[in-house]
Amino acid sequence: MTNPTSPVRVRYAPSPTGIPHIGNIRTALFCWVLAQQTDGQFIVRIEDTDQSRYDSEAEKAIFESLEWLGLGFDEGPGKGGDHGPYVQSQRQPTYIEAAHRLVESGHAYYDDTTPEQLHALRERQRAAKQPPRYDGRGRHRSPEEIEESRKAGLPITVRLKVPDHGSVSFVDSVRGKITFELKELDDFVILKSDEMPTYHLAHILDDAAMGVTHVIRGDEWISSTPRHLLIHQALGIEPPEYVHVPLILGKDKAKLSKRHGATSALEYRELGFLPGAVFNFICLLGWSPGDDTEVMPREEIVRRFSIDRINDSPATFDAEKLEWMNGVYIRNMDEDDLISEMLPFMERPKAEGGLPDSVTRPIDRDYLKRLIPLVHERLKLLTEGSETLDFFFDDNVNPSVEDLPGRKMDEAMTVQALEAALDLCKDASSFEPEHLEVEYRVLAHKIEMKPGQLFSPIRVAITGKTFAPPLFDTMSAIGRERCVERIENALITLRSAVSTPTD
RNA sequence: GGCCUCGUCGUCCAGCGGUUAGGACACAGCCCUUUCAAGGCUGAGACCGGAGUUCGAUUCUCCGCGGGGCUACCA
Numbered sequence A: 001m002t003n004p005t006s007p008v009r010v011r012y013a014p015s016p017t018g019i020p021h022i023g024n025i026r027t028a029l030f031c032w033v034l035a036q037q038t039d040g041q042f043i044v045r046i047e048d049t050d051q052s053r054y055d056s057e058a059e060k061a062i063f064e065s066l067e068w069l070g071l072g073f074d075e076g077p078g079k080g081g082d083h084g085p086y087v088q089s090q091r092q093p094t095y096i097e098a099a100h101r102l103v104e105s106g107h108a109y110y111d112d113t114t115p116e117q118l119h120a121l122r123e124r125q126r127a128a129k130q131p132p133r134y135d136g137r138g139r140h141r142s143p144e145e146i147e148e149s150r151k152a153g154l155p156i157t158v159r160l161k162v163p164d165h166g167s168v169s170f171v172d173s174v175r176g177k178i179t180f181e182l183k184e185l186d187d188f189v190i191l192k193s194d195e196m197p198t199y200h201l202a203h204i205l206d207d208a209a210m211g212v213t214h215v216i217r218g219d220e221w222i223s224s225t226p227r228h229l230l231i232h233q234a235l236g237i238e239p240p241e242y243v244h245v246p247l248i249l250g251k252d253k254a255k256l257s258k259r260h261g262a263t264s265a266l267e268y269r270e271l272g273f274l275p276g277a278v279f280n281f282i283c284l285l286g287w288s289p290g291d292d293t294e295v296m297p298r299e300e301i302v303r304r305f306s307i308d309r310i311n312d313s314p315a316t317f318d319a320e321k322l323e324w325m326n327g328v329y330i331r332n333m334d335e336d337d338l339i340s341e342m343l344p345f346m347e348r349p350k351a352e353g354g355l356p357d358s359v360t361r362p363i364d365r366d367y368l369k370r371l372i373p374l375v376h377e378r379l380k381l382l383t384e385g386s387e388t389l390d391f392f393f394d395d396n397v398n399p400s401v402e403d404l405p406g407r408k409m410d411e412a413m414t415v416q417a418l419e420a421a422l423d424l425c426k427d428a429s430s431f432e433p434e435h436l437e438v439e440y441r442v443l444a445h446k447i448e449m450k451p452g453q454l455f456s457p458i459r460v461a462i463t464g465k466t467f468a469p470p471l472f473d474t475m476s477a478i479g480r481e482r483c484v485e486r487i488e489n490a491l492i493t494l495r496s497a498v499s500t501p502t503d
Numbered sequence B: 001g002g003c004c005u006c007g008u009c010g011u012c013c014a015g016c017g018g019u020u021a022g023g024a025c026a027c028a029g030c031c032c033u034u035u036c037a038a039g040g041c042u043g044a045g046a047c048c049g050g051a052g053u054u055c056g057a058u059u060c061u062c063c064g065c066g067g068g069g070c071u072a073c074c075a
Helices: A022-038 A056-068 A088-104 A115-127 A143-151 A199-209 A219-235 A265-270 A275-283 A298-304 A319-331 A335-347 A365-378 A382-393 A411-427 A433-446 A451-463 A471-478 A480-499
Strands: A009-012 A041-044 A108-111 A157-160 A167-172 A176-181 A189-191 A214-218 A241-245
Touching: A009 A022, A009 A214, A022 A041, A022 A056, A022 A214, A022 A241, A022 A275, A022 A298, A041 A056, A056 A265, A088 A108, A088 A157, A088 A189, A088 A199, A088 A219, A157 A219, A167 A219, A167 A241, A176 A219, A189 A199, A199 A219, A214 A219, A219 A241, A265 A275, A275 A298, A275 A319, A319 A365, A335 A365, A335 A382, A365 A382, A365 A471, A382 A471, A411 A433, A411 A451, A411 A480, A433 A451, A433 A471, A451 A471, A451 A480, A471 A480
Parallel strands: A009 A041, A214 A241
Antiparallel strands: A108 A157, A157 A189, A167 A176
8 A cells, every 4th residue: 555645534533531642642643644745634523422431631631632742633623624513422413314224224223132131141152152242133123122112211222234144354554455254243233222323333424424535543443344344335335445553552562551651642741741752753653764764853754654654563652762852852952942841840839840949930031041051962851950950049959978079089088179169169260161160170280189079079069969060051150159158068068077977 | 262463682663585684762881071961982682483485584375372452332
C-alpha cells in the first residue's frame, strides 16, 4: 500500500471513558498528519454510546490533549461541519433506523435473551470446555414471542445474523491480507437494549455518513474487523481502507493503560514536556522515515509520513528517550519562549514544584531572562527551573558541611579558601563574570590551590549545591552583597562544625 | 482454550537474499572543563529456535517457542 495521493477524510473517534493515553493519541496524530499531507480533513467524533461509562472529565481531556499537541480538526464537536452531529449519542435515530432496516432485510433479528441467560449459557460452555459464544437462539424467536417479551419489560437487543460458514478477508494497509473464518464468529449485538448502538454498528454508519476514507485505529480492532465487513455487506456500503497500527505497550509489555504510570499526553504536559517533542517522539513509535532522522519538526513529519512505513510490531513506551528529545527541543528554543513556558511552573507553590513560597510572585521576568542563558542547555524539562534556579531567588541556601570542601580538601583548607574568597569578593574591582574569573584564578595561584579547589567551596557556599551553572556568571547574577553574605554564612557553618565535632 | 497478529542490541528505529548487521536513547571509558550539563571520540550490546527454498539467509516458506490483541448489551 502506498500513500494516498488524493485528500483523505480521517477521524479520531475516542470514547469519553478515560483520559486518552499515548497510544490512543498516536492514532489521532497519524490521522492528523495524513490529513495535512493530503490536504484532506481530520474529523473528531465522540463515541459515547456506553452511557454507563461516560465521563465528562475524559471528554474534556480529549480536547485538551488535541489542543495541546496542536492537532486542530476540520470537523467535530464545537467546530461543526457538514456531517454532524459529531457526538454519537446525538445520532441515535440513525442507528435505530438502520438496525430495524437490517431486521427487515433479514440480516438481523430481535433477541430477548436476558443477561442472566447469557451468563448461564457461558457458564455451561465454560464447564464443558467450549469456547464461550452466543448460540443464536434468538434466530428462532417469533415476532409474537418478542412482542410478548417486550411487553413484559424484558430487554430486547438486535443481533446481526452471521453466516455459519464461509470466510471474510480484507487487506489491511499495514499488515496485508487478513482472513477470518465466519464459523468463529457468533451473532453479535448491534443495538443494545437501551436502544444505543454498539461500536460496531455506530462507527460504520458514521464513517459512511461522514465520508471517511481511511479508518486508522489500534491493532486491537483487527479481530472485530470481520464483523464490520459483515455490517457493510448487509447495509450495502463500501468499506473504507483499514489501517491498523500496532499497539503501544507498557514496560510490562501489556497494552498501555492507567496503571503504567504517566501515560497520558496531559500528564507529560504536567511533567514539563514540550508538545513538539511529544509529537515528534510519539510519531517515531511505530513509524520511521526510513533513514536515521529522529528529530524532525512537524512539517517534516507531515511531508515524510507514509502508511507503508508504519511498523508491524508493537512498541514499548520508554520515557527516557523522550526526556532526551525534550532536551533537544528546549535547546533549540528561543529564550523568550522558554521563559514564557517555564514561568508558570516556577510560580506554582513549592509543594507543586514551584520556587520556595518565600519568593514573591510574580517572578521578575527580567531577572529570569538574565538567568536562563546560564541553564538553557542544561534543561531537559520545563519543570526543572525551580530546582535549578532557586538559589538565585532564595537567599536561604544552607550549604552543608560535607559539601563545602572540594576534592582532597580538609576543613582547614576549606576555611582558608573561603576566607580568601570572601576578601576578594569584597574587593573585586568589577563583578563582571570575565573579570571575576581572572581575579579568582590569580587568587588560587597566590594561595597555592588548584582553581577547582578554590572554586568548589565557593560554589557550594553560594548555591548550596555541588553542581550549578558556571560559577562566575552565577556570582555576577547574584551580586556582590548577597555573595559576601553567603560566603560569610558558609564560614560560620564550617567553623561551628569544627568547634563542635559530631561523632 | 480458540481465532488473529507480532518477533533485529535493555528500549526505539534502519535493514527489504550477499553488510565488519547501521543509527538514536540509556550504560561504560576517554577528551573538553571551575561543578553539572552540552559537545567530541571510543567501547560494550541484537537477528527466538529448528527445518526447508537457495550457490548464499536477519531477510522467503513451514513448524515450534515466546509476546501481544480479541473472545461483552465496553470501546
